Structure formats: C-alpha cells, structure tokens
Amino acid sequence: MEATPQKSWGQLLVVSSLIFGMFFGSGNLIFPVHLGQMAGSNWFLAALGFAISGSLFPLLAILAVVVTKSDGLLDFARPLGRHFAAIFLVLVHLTIGPFFATPRTAATAYQMAVEPFIPKHFSTLGMLLFTGLFFGVTYLAATHQNSLLKIVGKYLNAGFLALLAIVFLVAFIKPMGNFNQVPTATYQANATIGGLLEGYNTLDAVALLALSVTLIHAIRGLGYRGRALTELTAKAGLISISLEVLIYFGLVMLGALSMNQFKLSANGGIALSQIVGHYFSSVGTLLLGALVTLGVLTTAIGLVCSFAQDFHKLFPKVSYRAWLRTTTILSFLVANAGLDTIISWSLPVLMLMYPLALALILLSLTISQRPYAGIVYKVTIAFTILPAILDMLANTPATISGLAPIQRLLTLYHTTIPFANLGLGWLVPTLIGFAIGIIWGRLRWAGQRGTLPESDR
Numbered sequence: 484m485e486a487t488p489q490k491s492w493g494q495l496l497v498v499s500s501l502i503f504g505m506f507f508g509s510g511n512l513i514f515p516v517h518l519g520q521m522a523g524s525n526w527f528l529a530a531l532g533f534a535i536s537g538s539l540f541p542l543l544a545i546l547a548v549v550v551t552k553s554d555g556l557l558d559f560a561r562p563l564g565r566h567f568a569a570i571f572l573v574l575v576h577l578t579i580g581p582f583f584a585t586p587r588t589a590a591t592a593y594q595m596a597v598e599p600f601i602p603k604h605f606s607t608l609g610m611l612l613f614t615g616l617f618f619g620v621t622y623l624a625a626t627h628q629n630s631l632l633k634i635v636g637k638y639l640n641a642g643f644l645a646l647l648a649i650v651f652l653v654a655f656i657k658p659m660g661n662f663n664q665v666p667t668a669t670y671q672a673n674a675t676i677g678g679l680l681e682g683y684n685t686l687d688a689v690a691l692l693a694l695s696v697t698l699i700h701a702i703r704g705l706g707y708r709g710r711a712l713t714e715l716t717a718k719a720g721l722i723s724i725s726l727e728v729l730i731y732f733g734l735v736m737l738g739a740l741s742m743n744q745f746k747l748s749a750n751g752g753i754a755l756s757q758i759v760g761h762y763f764s765s766v767g768t769l770l771l772g773a774l775v776t777l778g779v780l781t782t783a784i785g786l787v788c789s790f791a792q793d794f795h796k797l798f799p800k801v802s803y804r805a806w807l808r809t810t811t812i813l814s815f816l817v818a819n820a821g822l823d824t825i826i827s828w829s830l831p832v833l834m835l836m837y838p839l840a841l842a843l844i845l846l847s848l849t850i851s852q853r854p855y856a857g858i859v860y861k862v863t864i865a866f867t868i869l870p871a872i873l874d875m876l877a878n879t880p881a882t883i884s885g886l887a888p889i890q891r892l893l894t895l896y897h898t899t900i901p902f903a904n905l906g907l908g909w910l911v912p913t914l915i916g917f918a919i920g921i922i923w924g925r926l927r928w929a930g931q932r933g934t935l936p937e938s939d940r
Contacts (some may be wrong), residue, residue, distance in 0.1 A: 496722070498701075498705075499726075501719075502545070502723040508587075508783075509588055509775060510684055512751070513591070514682070515533055517754055518735055520754055522677070522678065522735070530736075532682065534682075536680070536683055540841065541687040541691040542721065546848065547847035548696065549699065549716050555796050556575055574832075582817060586814045586820070589818040590820075590821060591752065591822055592613075592775050593818075595768075596772025611819060617783070621780065625811075626807065646777065653762045659744045662740065680906050694785045699716065750826075790806065834878045835872060842864060842917075859920035859924050870913075876893060
C-alpha cells in the first residue's frame, strides 16, 4: 500500500493557491467592483450576498465532488441516469468552456491589457493576435498536467496576488471618499439578494463542479488518497475561499468609494480601469492589464483541462489531446466576438444552469450515500427544471421573452411562486421536491424491505 505523504503547511498552501487560481478570473474582479458602485451605502449587505454565491457555493461544490468520490461530471450526476448526466456534462462544459467562460477570459484580458494601447482601427487584428497567443500558452500549459500544480499554484497565482495587493494597499491608504452614496433601486431594499444574484455571473459554483476533478487529480499526484485527500481538500478550500471573501469585500468597497469620483459605469471592467487609473495614472492601465491577464490565464488553463478530461471520458474514442485542441480552438473563435457579446449570450444559460447545479450540490452533500438517493435526485431535479427554464426565458432577448404566450407565463410565474420576482423562483420548488423525494424514497425502501435503511434509523 502506498504511504500517505507527510502533511505540511507548504503543501496545504500550494493546494489552496491552486484552488484559488483555477476559478478566480475576470468575472471575480469586475463584477464585485460594479456591485459596489450600484450598492453604495449598502455595500456591506451586497458584498455579503455576493460572498455567498461567489465563495460559499463554490466551496460546497468542491466538497460535493469529494464527498461523492466523483471522477468527473458524468459520475457526479449519474444518480439521475446516464442520459441526463451526459446532457448535464455537455451543458456545463459548454457554459464554462468554449461558448462562454473560457472565451471571456481572453476577451477580458485583451480589453483591459491590450486594447487601450493600440489604434482603434487595429482592434480586430489585435484581438485576433492576442487571443491566438493567449490560447496558445493555455494549450501548452494544459498539455503538461503533471506540472499543473507547479504552474498555477506557485507562479502565475503568486504574481496575480502580488499585483492585487498593491492595488488594495494604495487604495486603502488614500480612500476616494466615504460610503454615503445612494444605492440604485435594486440595492435599496434587497441589497443582499441583489449581491447574491450578481455573484451568479462568476459561474463559480457551476465551474467548480468541473474544475474539482482537475484539482483532485493534482492532489492525488502528491500521493493523497481517501480520508487524507478529503481533509486536505476541505482545509485548502476553506483557506482559498476565505481569501476570496476578503478580496470580494475589498473590491466591493473600492466600487462603493469610487462613486465619490466617478459616475456609475456600464460594467465593472470600466470601473476597475477608472479606479486603478485614478491611483496609478499612466502606469495604472499597464498594472491592471498585467493583473487581469495573470488571473484569467490560470482560469483558462483549468477550464480547458477539465473540458478535455470529461469529454474524453464521455467519448473515449476521441483522445484527451484532441478534445483539448477542440475546446482551445472554439474558445479562440468565440473570444473574437468580443466581451460584450459573450456576456449577453451567457445570461440566459446561466439562469438555467445555476439552479440545476445548486440542486445537485445539495443532493450530493445530504443524500448521495442513502440507498434510495436516485429517487430523491430525480424528484428534486424534476421540481427544479421548470422554474430554471422560466428564469432562462425571463432573461432572453426581448424578441423572445416579449412574445405574448411567454409573457403571460412569466407573469403568472413571477406573481405566484415565492421569490420568482427576485430571480430565485427555483428555490422553494427545489426544497419541496427534495422533501417529497426523501419521503417517497423512504416509503418505497420500507415497502420493499419491510424496514427503513440503517442510516435512517
């Protein structure tokens, strides 16, 4: 039997850095800053909501994968049946992979690191060259999986954190003003819920279901197995998420304070550029560009690795490297559509995927080890999927959501289902489905065996 390696603070910190670096990317920087601008004096409550969806949910996703001992998304969703699990895997990886999240990494880096320094009429060519170089580096790093822990955990992530620390230090020594700015309408009465929904935009809870596979592969490469692997992952995840919460609160504060100097920006990328430029003038844009590029490159590496690993398991006749080339090339092509287009395309899909992902996380952490878990999984998802589809329709372009039949359906949904008007209409149906599934599963087991499972006594 292979001996478990001696635990050390050094290994714990390196794994924590790997977790952090794999999912802290462009959205994690720009969305909290914009949130702070919108929340104004209610920045703390908004930041709390953002921390729940942007930090707690991803941590629970990591633990769900570890608890279920899943070897990929297909394995993770298998209690719902192989066909649903395969559909879920494809939807998740297309969302966090070549259709949305992965191209967004390169598009954001280009917009904030390169575009300000080139003439406008060269922007299309500049985007093409930059994204080609970006995804070339991503592909080379992803083909050396044994070096992934070293590349992400030690080098790229360290540079990202150092640059971010400089921004915070200067900003907090010389604050722009106070927190007396009036919140926008959404954040006057429901700041915490608004912050929670804004955290959806990071896609982290969905992404971590896929990225956790790469994470666990890297930890196993250090020699950890079984309980030791679970303990190390949980501790490293807690350290990483705690750091992320501190960064989120800092970014939200920066956004709130910036309203003393600037008007409400169209997006967090603009706001962050203004803030850094205010403190660092001519070198501010360069510093910001380096910070963002380092941050999103680590995310892109993790995303393409995870995509290739899971699709190779689902379609084993196609090699890992072939899938790696596929997702890298598709991401390159989509990235050239531009950041604004990518974000607008992603919103409806995000509103569909988040409820399904959170329901699966709940099921994995609470019921996955019970002998009747399959029934609970299926009933819970059955109750979740309809409100998730309605939330998706509510966020589609007006040409679709404005159609009379759909509009009547959405009006009924928003006026009858609790929290639907806040974007959380899936919550109560999911919990009802979960309760019904447990009752049905227990009764069916007792009817077949004449007694409850030992775990339920």
